[in-house]
Amino acid sequence: MKLSNLEAALQKRRFRAFEIRIDGESIVVRHPEHVLLAENKTTAIIDVTERIHILDVDQISKVAILRRGATSAKS
Secondary structure, three states: OOHHHHHHHHHOOOOOOEEEEEOOEEEEEOOHHHEEEOOOOOEEEEEEOOEEEEEEHHHOOEEEEOOOOOOOOOO
16 A cells, blocks of 8 residues: 555545555544644554554555445444
8 A cells, every 4th residue: 555545535625434454454534633644654643433543554455435324344
């Protein structure tokens, strides 16, 4: 996965929730302010409802935009 895919999902003008896949786990991002990229953009901090994920961007295997009204498994 390229950093540009994650940045594109975060910067969409009409934001849509998306899912990040890493090591078989899915993390649903429902708002762009829930993701913080470290200054060097190699680390992402993702704040979801009951958990904070800190991960290397290189570990992300996929970023998938969710269809409107679609629900996905929470992590």
